[in-house]
Amino acid sequence: MTHAEADRWFVEEVLPLEAMLERFLRRNWRDDDDISEMRQEVYARVYVGAGNMRPISAHAFVLSTAKNLLIDRSRRARIVSIETYADMDALTLTAEPVPTERHVMARSELRHLQAALELLPPRCREVVELRKIEGLSQREVAARLGITQDTVERQVANGIRALAAAFANTGSASIKGPLGFVGDKGAAAL
């Protein structure tokens, strides 16, 4: 795959699985603090792996990558008990049905976004709302709020991360309708 193809595959096929992936990691790892770092690691491995050959099922590929990561980490952390290994073997990779992840409608996505907005710190929320709801540019947001453009830029950066995290936590991670061939629709990822 070219970079552009790999990017698009990642955005359209892998990112919608984020809620499922995080739940899977949480269920099988004791420390919640490690989850986002482990999710990043899974993504990086999946992305590299797909560069060699595009997997038939993103879902199965993500889960088996996550499972391997869990095994690697357990070894390294020396926290392996017999139960841990038994559990690892018992992890059924299809336990999480795909449809629940993808049947997310526009309306519910809006709800998740709203809920995510409400969790932002007040200033950050104000900036994101002006930028995304009112459609103001960063420069206009700065003028409206009487703050510098650099501050706006910083608040937007915070908002971006908070929104991405909220998508994962609220269980909505879908982007667009039923997923078909990678090449046949959607704007370029970057």
Next chain:
Amino acid sequence: MNKISPIEARAAEWISRRDRGALDEAAERQLDHWLAESPAHRVAYLRLNNAWGRADRLRALRPAAPTRPIKSLRTVPSPHRKPLPWLYGAAAAVALFCMAITVSGDSFGPSALQQFSTRVGARETVALADGSKLTLNTATQLRAAISTTARNVWLDDGEVYFDIAHDASRPFVVTAGDLQVTVLGTRFTLRREADRLQVNVLEGRVQLQVPGAPPTVLTRDESGLGTGKSVLVTRRTPRQSVVVTSWLEGRLVFDQTALADAAAQFNRYNQKKLVITDGVASSIRIGGTFEATNVEAFVRLIQSGFGLDVQVRDDQFLVASQRKAAS
């Protein structure tokens, strides 16, 4: 919460910078270089960029501005152009009629409706015909209809702990106003206050349905707050899990809780109400474990511990911060 990842922070900075305006050539090269450095950079960037793009949907929340005429308004088709409105009415009537038959068929089934309720300060455990066990917290009202084909419970008010016997053929459905909770076999608690429904999952999965939206599935250690048409899902820390189930042992657990909130908790369990009369006292933070029905002991404690002024009336304790200086 999760640790802050430096890669993620950097990716967010790039996206925000680009969002501010077009990058110049040098910056563009820098970004390309950063992305090529490691797949971890690239995936973090893709993920956040996608989230920020999806946030464009928020545009739908933009209130219509009646003072400013919007050009595109004219292109919206007038409702009068819809053909044969009476046909819709007829179809709706037929649909309603069919529904009525189904509903009444169900409710006249073999199940008998049982009613349960608890007084203020009471806590009771009841067993249902299917083997499920319910513990009702203070001031709770609930109805149950368990038949061979269906398991239905209506939570009218209060808080309940559900330990549901597994039976995949008969989903266990709890209705609380417009909200509905469906499980097959699991442990969870529900607390209803008017239109708000708090769900705390202790084991297994719970499906929460609010009107007009796809159902939300909650798993162990997750809590959902359903209000009207929305659901907010959070993950509980182990400490929060202790707090949400402490009432099963008749205890209230506070951790950096405002006195006003603590008072509201005690007032659920006691006829004699705690009334905090000023803002200073209301915002005092307290922590600890208390017996829910022993409000007198709690009053003595805040009196001696915080030097608060307490006046005892027949049906309430008036708490004020006036004598704080004297303590």
